[in-house]
Amino acid sequence: MSGSFVWDNFYKKADGADIYALLGRVPIFDTLSKGELKLFEHILHRRVYAKGEFIFREGDTGSAMYIIEDGEVSLEIGKSRQEISHLANGDFFGEIALFADQPRSASALAFEETRIFGFSQHDLLGLLETHPKTGITVVMKLTRIIADRLHRATIENTRLLDTLIVHTAQ
Amino acid sequence: MSLNTKILALLLVLAIGAVLVYTVFTIGTIVALFLMSLLFAFILAPAVNWIEGKGIARGIAAFIIFSLFFGGIAVAVYFLSPFIFDEVSHLQEVISVGQLRKGIRDVEVFLSRQLAFLGVRRMQVAPKVTEWVSLLFDNILNIASSLAGIVLFAVMMLISTFFLLKDARNLKKSLVEYVPNRLFEVALNIMHKIEWSLGAYLRGILVDSLTIGIVTTFALWLIDLPYYFIIGGFAAMANLVPYLGPPSAAFTASFVSVVTTGSFRQVPLILFVFVVIRLLDDAIVQPLTISKSVRLHPVIIIFALLVGGQLFGIVGMFFAVPTVGVLKVIIGEFSAGLQRYRPSTEQ
Structure with a gap:
């Protein structure tokens, strides 16, 4: 069927090799085989955001996680829009929305024209249903990353609390 | 969201609705x-x-399930169709030899006697009813005569069902590509909720109707009603239309009983059987099959059935509840999304 405009578009694969190379660099997927990455690719939605366009806003009820394919994303909090993180190719964000129906804790906006892949909680649950082994590998990786972030946040909290106690005592 | 925006959104929804109805x-x-x-x-x-x-x-998974489901239906039709055709043609024969006229005349006489105090003397119902019934049989014959069209429709439907089963994920991805960025997550939520609630409703009502059909056939066989098999089948199909389906099955069973026996003797028992089946359905079967799938107020369901029936007849009545279920999900998610929406870029 190659050469046919209709069929080429109907069965188009979005730069397959590039996607697998990109996904393979993302910590969540680095242990997945190419076959497993191919399964995961089925649930990814490619989006393009203009410079300054919000991907989601602080307080929104989120349901999707995003991986940056090409571009930069700024994570900001508060009315003053203080930047708390600046992400680039291969970075991911919004992963908490996959596990909890909580409002987004920060806003995400495209720092320049940015291409990202998004997938929702429901997409992941679908993958867990049809390909449990791959789904569980991804969920375990995500859980480890979140646990690691929580651990680092707890250490940082303790350090800040100690500093506060010292300052109060002085 | 300002009042103007709300009015514009409402007008847009109405315009889309009008275009959809016209297209359909x-x-x-x-x-x-x-x-x-x-x-x-x-x-x-x-x-x-x-x-x-x-x-x-x-x-391969799609092919296995597709073959099992439609193969099962084909086998059931192959073995049951001679029996069904036999019952239908026999019933048609009974009605055409004048028993229908006699039965209805008996009913008329009975009612005239009971309603004499209201001044009712002669009702002239028999000619009208026989005309309706002959029209019904004519329609059945017309459907049978357009068998080639039905076969073509069925083949096309089977092919598209197989590809929908196989490629649903890719189709969903292609649809999402056309959704604006600010509605991306809303669209994913809508699709998931539609998939979940509609799928649950359709599977539930199919199992429910199958159960009702089997129980009704068995109960009517027990009370010795003739043509219990086709009436049971009709009860199963009528059950696909909420609220209005079950009473019409009870009416059909009573009608067949009066026409074939020429008396009302069996009618109370038939009505009792249908009431018991209805209660069992409400208390046991439906909570296990279709509860929690499409939560709609009964008034909305009845209104939807009336609109569906008015626009597309019986088929419209069947699709009324799923359609309103889908609209409920879309409106719910969009209103939540629009309440959160602010311009997509800020300086």
Whole structure:
């Protein structure tokens, strides 16, 4: 069927090799085989955001996680829009929305024209249903990353609390 | 969101609705074909997912479930059709030899006697009813005569159902590509909720109707009603239309009883059987099959049935509840999304 405009578009694969190379660099997927990455690719939605366009806003009820394919994303909090993180190719964000129906804790906006892949909680649950082994590998990786972030946040909290106690005592 | 924006959004929804209704009227058969395929794809998708979860490729999983389901239907039709045709032709014969006229005349006499105090003397119902029934049989014959069209429709429907089952994920991805960025997550939520609630409703009502059909056939056989098999089948199909279906099955059973026996003797027992089946359905079967799938107020369901029936007849009545269920999900998610919406870029 190659050469046919209709069929080429109907069965188009979005730069397959590039996607697998990109996904393979993302910590969540680095242990997945190419076959497993191919399964995961089925649930990814490619989006393009203009410079300054919000991907989601602080307080929104989120349901999707995003991986940056090409571009930069700024994570900001508060009315003053203080930047708390600046992400680039291969970075991911919004992963908490996959596990909890909580409002987004920060806003995400495209720092320049940015291409990202998004997938929702429901997409992941679908993958867990049809390909449990791959789904569980991804969920375990995500859980480890979140646990690691929580651990680092707890250490940082303790350090800040100690500093506060010292300052109060002085 | 300002009042103007709300009015504009409402006008937009109304305009889209008008275009949809016009389109459905214009290309009715194609829409019906697509809706039927979609309906079967929704019903069978979890079974395909389950087989795919066992490590079998999606295409093969779709083929296995597709073959089992439609093959099962084909086998059932093959073995049951001679019996059904026999009962239908016998019933037609009974009605055409004048027993129908006699039966209705008996009913008229009975009612005239009971309602004499109101001044009712002669009702002249028999000619009208026999005319309706002969029209019904004519329609059945017309349907049978357009068998070639039905076969073509069925083949097209089977092909599109198979591809919907196999490629549903890719189609979903292609649809999402056209959604604006600010509605991306809303669209994913809508699709998931529609998949979940509609699939659950359709599978539930199918199991519910099958159960009702079997129980009704058995109960009518027990009370020795003639043509219990086709009436049981009719009860199963009528059950697909909430609220209005079950009473029409009870009416049909009573009607057949009066026409074939020429008396009202069996009618109270038939009504009792249908009331008991209805209660069992409400108390046991429905909570296990269709509860929690499409939560709609009864008034909305009845209104939807009336609109569906007015626009597309029986088919419209069947699709009324799923359609309103889908609209409820879309409106709910969009209103939540629009409440959160602010301009997509800020300086």
